[in-house]
Amino acid sequence: MGAIEAPDLSLAALTPLLFVFGAAAVGVLVEAFAPRDSRHPVQVVIALVGMVGAFVSTLLLAGTREVTAAGALAVDGAALFLQATIAGLGALSVLLFAERSLDPARSAFVASAAVPAGSARDAELATSEHVQTEIYPLASFAVAGMMLFTAANDLLVMFIALEVLSLPLYLMAGMARRRRLLSQEAAVKYFLLGAFASAFFLYGLALVYGATGSVRLSEIREAVSVSGTGGLLVLGLGLLIVGLMFKASVAPFHTWTPDVYQGAPTAVTAFMGAATKVAAFGAILRLLYVAFGTADWTWRPLVYGLAIVSMLVGAVLGLTQTDVKRMLAYSSIAHAGFLLTGVIGLGPGGTGSGLSATMFYLLAYGLTTLGAFAVVTLVREGDGEATHLSQWAGLAQRSPLTAALMTFFLLALAGIPLTSGFTGKFAVFRAAIEDGAWPLVVVAVLASAIAAFFYLRLVVLMYFSDAAPDGPTVGVAGLPTTTVLAVTAAATLVLGVVPGAVLDIAESAAVLVG
């Protein structure tokens, strides 16, 4: 037996990941050892340090193109761009979690998740300012998993990252302080369907391994070009796509999305909606472009069909919604379809602009979604949030600023010019047209028009309806939420008016090694 050689490990290239994993591990220790009173501020600072540190180190690493950890991780332009996006969105989400001035009990999260909802003890704790702080380490683990997901150059690492990002999210979905039954129900649904989907991903992994003898993306690509694609490999790829599309909430694998988005605490929904989508599309792009880029006929028809179904399901079912959070959930399903339009734009030999367009779209969409959900946390009724559409009637009279912000975010989601949504949509549609997929773009434009109707309906409701006398109150946002709103609104505007610089960055970062 020869000695086992240690794999090459470029620690420098892994700094972003180490920052967030480190913050998560320290967070768990703080949870165990720090006195209760000082825990909340300490946890917030640790989580922020981890994510901001990761964000800064991805910027410092810009230009790195290497495969490390014995080939398991690819630190390249696409990975770094998406990691920076995820870390930034994660830091903003932590600020939303840390908001203490909106809820009368000073936190949107449950005081003790183990106490049964509706029990006497639960009623006692409902007004208690005591709060558990597990949400911060959980969020750090989720962000770390997402960042790993975008850099995974190996199907096994991709599976582990998928679980590392999913398991904390299942728990976070069930931690709302108000309407705990809805929240717990969201957690059960998300968990059962998420585990179901990851079993499909895993079976796909096993079949691809059987067909090619490896789970390394580069070796799969070689096996495909040497021995072609057999039924086993195509079936495996199909199952892998099912698993990934579930995470990206692409129809027809979207059924969990509206329920979980509605039931989860709004700050967690914001985090899930924005960051998970970035991570899932990072993995989709890497799998399809790196491993199957040379055999694109295996996935192109499937992705083409899924894009159409997702756009139409999101846009049409969004019309019938009566709850703001559910409406935004269907909007996220429609946007997943638009993003797949960008994925189609691989181009001959991988020269298309699909990769950079999709990356830019993810950044723009993530920031806008986060902002929209941050506004939802402000509109309150009694102790909880007022999410029914009818409660938003006449909001502009009550709080012109809140209504104006929401209008701006909704216009960006609809893709109106001078917002980031327009630039993003323009980029992905152009990428698809360059690749000859114009029928898909026709459907996409049509779906955008349908979706614009339900965004504008909410705008009309806020501005041109009379407010009900017992309508909701608009909470005064504390510093964290104000920061989030300012950053996301500014980014949505800048990426719409002067997107050139960021588009250039996305273009120069659109490199996949491996």
Place this chain on the structure above:
Amino acid sequence: MTLTYYLVLAAVLFTIGTVGVLVRRNAIVVFMCIELMLNSVNLTLVTFARSTGTIDGQIIALFVMVVAAAEVVVGLAIIMSIYRTRSSASVDDVNLLKY
């Protein structure tokens, strides 16, 4: 080749698991069906490790076991918390969120 039998058995187990998730009503049973799916994948993996002559499949199977264990912890915690509230683990009762 006799290895084919193992693959067919794994596929059958995976299908039983899938059907179980879709038709059973108790969250714990649904969860056990998901575990069955994961374990059928393990069988597939070790069979392919044998047929391709590489060791990766066996290593991946070990990783899958660890992940499955972690998933049990999280899953049972979530199912327990809702069971304590409702005294029922039926997924038909979890119906507040719809449309």
